Amino acid sequence: MGKAFSKPNALSDTMTHYCPGCTHGIVHRLVAEVIDELGIQGRTVGIAPVGCAVLAYNYFNFDFQEAAHGRAPAMATGIKRVRPDLIVFTYQGDGDLASIGMGEIIHAANRGEKFTTIFINNAIYGMTGGQMAPTTMPGQRASTAPTGRNTDLTGMPIRMANLLSQLITPSYITRQAVLKPQQVNKTKKAIKKAFEYQVEGKCFSLVEVISTCPTNWGLTPLDSLKWAEEKLLPYYELGDYKIPE
Amino acid sequence: MAKVLMKGNEAIAEAAIRAGCVNYFAYPITPQSEVAEYLVKRLPEEGGVFLQGESEVAVGYMIFGAAAAGERVMTTSSSPGISLMSESISYIAAANCPAVFVNIVRGGPGLGGILPSQGDYFQATKGGGHGDYHLLVLAPDGVQEAVEMTMQAFTLAEKYRGPVMILGDGLIGQMMEPVEFPDNLKTEPSNKDDWATNGMDTRKSKKRNLVKSLFLNPTELNNNNLALKAKYDQMKREEIQFEAYNTDGDYKVLITSFGTMSRVCRTAIDLLKEEGIEVAMLRPKTVFPFPEKAVFDAATKESCKAVISIEMNMGQMVEDVERCVKGQRPVTFYGECGGDIPSPEKIIEIIKAMI
C-alpha cells in the first residue's frame, strides 16, 4: 500500500511557532503543495513579511528573502525584474500589506508585476500583539482599540481584494478562506491558479485568505472559526474579484 | 578610448553599464534625474532592466531584492531620497548584499535646496539608517573620478558584500567634463552560490539560500554585528584612498576637504603658492573608511601649525579630522551650505587670517 499522506517537499521538517488554531500552517502547506505540483521548488524565491510569518522561511524549503515591514512587493519586483525566470511570491499579513505596505502592493499590482502575493487577512496585528489593523472590523476590540474599532476615528476596514480589482491593469485577484475544509480546497485551487499565471508570465496575482487569530481575538480556535464565518465573511465576501483576459 | 564630454550624471550612468551593471531602479529627484533619463535609453540596448519605482522607499527594496538575487544593481538619488532609502540600506547592510547607491547631494535639511552641498557626510559615513553598519563611501571630486569610482563600486560591493555609496553633489552631477571609461575597472561578477537567492537549482549543492536580517537570538545577532565589524576593519586596512596635495614642502596650514570643495581648495593653494605661502591639502577619496593615519601624519608634520577643514556643510568631516589629529594641532572649520560654493578668494582670505 502506498503512502496516503506526506509532507510536501517544499515544506521543511520543522515545528512552526504559530499559536494553536492559527491558520498560517494550513496556508503554508497549500503553498508548498502547489509548488511541488508545479515542480518549481528549485526556482522559487519566497519573500517573508514582517508579522507572524516573518519566520516563514524556517518552514519552507527553497530560497527565501526577508523584507522590511510592507516592502515585500518592492523586493519581489526587484527580483522578478532582474530574474524573470524565477518564481517569486510574497507572503504578507494585513498589517504588512494593507497598512504600511499599501503603496508597494498597489503599485506592484498596477505595474502588473508577474509575481504572486498570498495575503493573510485575520483582521488584526498578530506578532506585535493584537493591535488594530486596517482590516479590523467595526467594534472589534484590539489592544489599540480597547473599546472596539471606532470607525468615526479610524474609517472602515479596507477590502484589499476589492480595492486592487479596481486597477485597470489585468490581474488575478481573489478572496478565499480557510475556515472549513471545502474553503481550504478552494483556496488551494486559487493559489495554484495564481502560481500558474506566474509560470505563464501572465499577470500579477493576489490571493487574499480570510484567516483566524485565536490568540489576539481572545477566542478558542473553534470559536474563532465561527466568529470569522459570522463577522468577517459577510464583509469580506469570498470569490474571484478579477480574472485576466 | 578617446575622451568624451559628458555630464556627471550621464557619465555615472554609463560607468555603471561599463562596469557590468545593467539593472537600475530609481525615483526622480533633482539634481540627478539625468541618470534615469540616460539609462532609460541605454539599458534596453544592453538587455538590462530600467524601472522607475513609486517612491525611494520602494526603490530601496527593489535594489535589495535584485541584489539578493545575485545581480549587479544600482540606484541614484539625492539627499531627501537617500533619507527614504536609508531604511533599506540598513537591511541591505545587515543582510550582506552588494548594491551601489549614488547620492548626488543637494542642500538640506528638509527640502533644503537643489544646489550642491556636502550636508550628507554624516548620513553617508556614520550609517544613516538604524543599527550598527557602514557603507563604503567614495567621494569623487569631478566627473572623471565619479566614473572611476562608480566602476570600482561594483567590485567593492561584491568584495565586501555590502552597500557602497558614491557621495557626489549637484555640481558633479550637472557639470560636463571630459571623461574616459577605463575598461580595466570592469570586473567579472563574483560567485554568489553561497548566499544569493536565485533558485536552488542554480547551485550544485542544491542547498537553499536565505537572505535575512532578523536574529532574535542575541548571540546570533551579536555574531552578525561582529561579522559586519570585521568587514569594516578590513576596509580600513585595504580600501583607504586619499590625495595629498602640495604636502612635500614646509606648509604651515593643512586643509582637509573632499569632493567638489577640494577643487576650490586646490585652486586656492596654487594661488597662495604664487604669493609664497605654502598650504597643503589632504583629501579623503574614501570618506568611509577614513584615511585616519594620513590625516594624522599630514597634520603633525613639523612645519604644520594648524588644520582647517573646509566643507560645503556646517562642520561634519571636521569631526573625523579632529578625531584623527588627536589634539596634536588646533583644528578649525570653514563651511557654507546654502548652495553657493565658497570661492578660492574666500579660502585665501581665511588661510591668510590663520597665519
Add this chain to the structure above:
Amino acid sequence: MQTEIKFAGFGGQGILLSAKLMAYAAMKQGSFVAWVPSYGPEMRGGTAYCTVVISDKLIGSPIIKNPTHLVAMNLPSLEKFVNDVKPGGIVFINSSLIPITSNRTDIEQLVVPINDIAIKAGNIRASNIVALAAFAAKSKLVDLDLLKDCIKEEFAAKAKIIPLNMKAFDEGVNFANNNI
C-alpha cells in the same frame, strides 16, 4: 592660462548648447574643460546661464564668479552679469534684444545683432549658433573648422537642420570679422 566664458540668456535660447559646443571643441583641441550649468526651476523660461572653463592645466574650482568673457543674449543677462566680468575681459552683447551697452570702460564690448543675423540666415532658432560663431571668431579660443565639425556632430541625428546652422555659423563669423 585659463579662460572662463559665461553664456547667459533666457531659457530656450540654446545657451547651454552653445556653451557645450565651445567646451567640446576646446576639449578636442586638447584643453582641459568644464561646463557648469545653472539648473533647477530657473531653467524653465527664466534666466539661464552656463559657464565654460577652458584651461591648459587641470581645472581647480569650476565655479567662476568673475569670468573673462560674457556672452549676453538678453538684457537681464547683461544687467545681471556685466559687472562680474574681469577687468580687461570681453562682453558680447546681442543688440537685437539689448538696446544698451555697459558703462564699464575697463572691458571690451562687442555688439552683435545676433537674432537679426539668425533670421537672415533662415531661422531665429539658430541665434545660439550665430552667437557661438561670432564669439569664436573674435575670441580665437578654438579653431573654427573644428567647431563647425562639432556642430555637425551634435546635430547628426537631425541632419536636415545642419545646413541652416552652417549658414548661421558662417554669417556669425562674417559679421564678427567685418563689423566688429
